Amino acid sequence: MTDTVIDYAAVFQALPGMVCLLTPELSYADASAEYLRLTGRxxxxVVGRFLFDVFPDxxxxxxxxxxxxxxxxxxRVLATREREAMALxxxxxxxxxxxxxxxxxxxxPVNAPVLGPDGRxxxxxxxxxxVTELIRARGGSAAGRPRVLEAELYTRARELQELNERLRGAHAREREVALVLQEAMLPTRRQSGGHRIAVRYRPAVGALNVCGDWYDVVDLVGGNRIGxxxxxxxxxxxxAAGVMGQLRSALSAASRxxxxxxxxxxxxxxxxxxxDGAESAxxxxxxxxxxxxxxxxxxAGHLPPVLLHRGDRVEFLDQATDPPLDAxxxxxxRPQAETTFAAGDTLLLYTDGLVERRHEDIDRGLARLSEALVxxxxxxxxxxADAVLLDLLPHGGATDDTALIVVRL
Structure with a gap:
């Protein structure tokens, strides 16, 4: 049996249930015979076309x-790389x-990811x-359908769906307010002292996962210096947005x-x-x-900044790391360290949404960042900044928000 070559394409077509294979762009790569039969396509x-062009609302x-x-x-499956069973x-x-x-x-429906060698x-x-026939309350079949239970099942499903819609609306409003707060804190040219600086903020795909991350640029007193x-x-x-705003303002004042x-x-x-809420920041x-x-x-417990030297050398500034705030x-x-740079080098600070992935060692994410910078x-x-985000963030968005600041030295 170990020498037998399995024809997985034939296995896929013979599956007794409705199954299709979608690309990360949500186009059909393949569909089983049963899927085609029951959808009437x-x-x-189907194959090669966008899912929702084939089946719109x-x-x-x-x-x-x-x-x-x-x-x-x-x-969400594309972003988290985890299987998800949907409600009716x-x-x-x-x-x-x-x-x-x-x-x-x-x-x-059930949706499950297929990962490539690079984990994507x-x-x-x-x-x-x-389950259409199960849900429809038709009378008098030989087996006799439990119409009351079917109607109850459908009612409960609709109630859950309506609750999800209400929650989604509340989350969307909170998300909108949080993003407005985040944009209001973008560093201005006056803060950056005229240096070439790019900042990016990418909210998570989840409606509540916004505004815990932040960045700042401060024009320091004495010489040509910025924080x-x-x-x-x-x-x-x-x-979290409120706490973030307080900490950001406090550090800005302290740095000066x-x-x-x-x-x-x-x-x-x-x-x-x-x-309150600043613990472990x-x-x-x-x-x-x-x-x-x-x-x-x-x-204070944060991921190390990266200094990209001209000539492909990447230096992680990790020689002065201490526990998080209020730990x-x-x-x-707290400790501090110093390094040198040459004109034209690049400094990059970021938050964990850029490099951390569930079920993966952080070193892999840092290695991806280093490779992308080079x-x-x-x-x-x-x-x-745009290229790094494109290379590192999952297709469909990350499950945590991401802040990124790039300074040309």
């Missing part, structure tokens, strides 16, 4: 949510024999069980009077001790001196 009508039903619910689930869905299908006529259909999703297996920081607050939503980044974090740590701050070509830095009952002075090093800060 041919391979030519019923245009005569303004309350139809089948497409929306399915697309959200599929994109009503998703009407246009009759193959009578164009313009729509048939009421009910489905129980290369396909999504979309399996559905049609560049990034941080991450535990939690999400408006509560502190003797160095470690002292600035010492002050911030004492402040965090009296701010992480932050890294760097003081960049353009006159002496030095970067002094200190980190010690009795704070002690690959795109010839670009200006704006182009480099």
């Amino acid at each position: 041919t391979r030519e009508q 019923n245009p005569s039903d303004p309350s139809a949510t089948g497409r929306h619910n399915l697309e959200v689930s599929l994109r 869905q009503r998703y009407d299908v246009e009759s193959a024999d009578r164009p313009g006529e729509w048939e009421e259909r009910y489905w129980s 999703v290369v396909f999504v297996v979309h399996r559905v069980e049609e 560049v920081s990034a941080g991450d607050v535990v939690g999400h939503g408006l509560a 009077v502190a003797g160095g980044p470690a002292q600035a974090l010492d002050v911030l740590g004492r402040y965090a001790h009296v701010v 992480t932050v890294v701050t760097t003081f960049v001196d353009f006159d002496h070509h030095t970067i002094t830095y200190s980190s 010690r009952p009795d704070p002690i002075p 690959r795109h090093q010839g670009r200006d800060p704006e182009g480099l």
